[in-house]
Amino acid sequence: MQDLHESWIAIKLGGVMIFPLSLLAVLALAIMLEKAVLYWRYARLSGELLDLVETYGFAWETLEHKLTALNQRNYFRRFFSVVLANRSRPAWWTESRAADEAQLIETALSRRLWVLETIVTAAPLLGLMGTIGGMMHAFQLIGGAGLVNPTGVTGGVAQALIATAVGLLIALIALFGFNYFSRLQAQTMDEMERLGTRLIDHIRLDQQEHGSAGAQP
C-alpha cells in the first residue's frame, strides 16, 4: 500500500501529459494483445497439414478433411478453401482468386498495425511536449526577485523528465511489438504464397494428366 502510494506520487509528478500517454500505451498494448491472439489462434498451420501439402501424391479429399478440422476463421483454411473451390477452373483463374484472397488476408493481418507504428513516433513526442510544459512552468518561477522558490524549479524539472521517460517507455514497447508483428505477418504471407504455389502446381499437373489421359483413347 505504501509502495502504491509512493509510485502514485511519482507518477503524479509527470503532469497532465501522463493521461494522453496512458491512452497511447493502453491502445498499443491492446493492439499487441489482439495481434498475439490472432496469430496464435488463426494463423497457425499444423505440421501435419504442412507435410500433406508439400507432398505431391495426396488426395484432395484428405486435404478437405484436414481443413475442416481447422478453426473456422483460420487464415490458411480460408486461403486453401478458395484454391480448392476453384480447382476445376483453368489454372489462371484459380491463381487469380488465390492472389485476391491472399490480398484480403494480408489486409486483415496488418489491420491496426499502423496505429502501433504511429505510437512509436508519437509517444516520445508527447513526452517531449510534457517536458517542455514542465520546463516552461519551472523557469517561470525564477522571477525578477531572483531564485525565491528553488523547490518549485526542481519539481518542475522532475515533472518534465518523468513525462519524457514514460513516453520513451511506451515507444520502446510499441516498437518491439510493431517489429515483431510486422515480421510475423511477412512470414505468414511468405508461407501462404509458397503453399499456394504448391497447390496450384498440383492442380496443373492433375489437369495435364487428365488432359493427356482423355486424348489418348
Next chain:
Amino acid sequence: MNSAAVSDPPVRTMNPWWPLPLALLLWALMLWGFGLFFAAPAKVASKAPAPIDARIIELPPPSPPKPKPVVTAEKRARPVPVRPAPQPVQTPPPAPKAALPTPPAPQPPPPQAEPVPVPPPPKPEPSPSPNTSQDGTQQMGARALYQPKPKLPEDLRDETIHSVVMARFHIKPDGSTTVELTQPAPNPRVNQLIMNTLKTWRFFPAIQAGKPVASVQDVKVAIDVE
C-alpha cells in the same frame, strides 16, 4: 461442390475491443512499477545518511533553553538521541573533536570558520531538550549544526541595512534541507548571496518518538556587511 465442404469463412475476424481491459490492467501494472522505480532513489537517499546522525556526539554543555551566550563558534546541537544520551553531558566542552573515536567524518563544513557572535534568531524549536532521558523516544525540534552568517560586499550595504530577511528551512528526516526566502530582500543579488550561504547551513533533524521526522523552521537572517 467443394465449397459446401469447406464453406466460406466469415471475413470479419474478431471484435477489436476485447483486449482493452487487459491492456488497461497491464498498463496500470507497468505504471506502478515505473513509479516505484522513480520513488526508489528517494528511499535510498533517506537511508544513507543515518550513520551520520549517529556519529555526532559532542554537545554544548550549557543548558540550551535560554538564548545562548556562547561566543565560540561551536554551535553544535544536542547529541544524537539514538545513543544513550546522558554520558556526553559530562564530556568537557572545549575539545570535543579530539574525543571522537570515529575518524570517517563526512561532515563537510568546518565549524570554526566563523568567529562571529551567535545570531540570536535561529533558536531551536520550543521544546528544546527538557528530556535528555535514556530512551531514544524524546521529542526534539530540528536544530542548526552549522550556520554561518551571510556576508555581503560593501556596495550592497545600503540595500540591506534596513531589510529583514526571513528564510524557511524544510528539514527532511535525513537532515538535508531545502530553503526558500519567505521574506526576501528587495535586491535580487542580495537574495542570491543569502541563499548561497543558507544552503551551506547544516541541520540536525527533528526527533519524534525516537525517529527523525521532517520539519519546517523559520529563521530570521542577520546580515554581515564586509
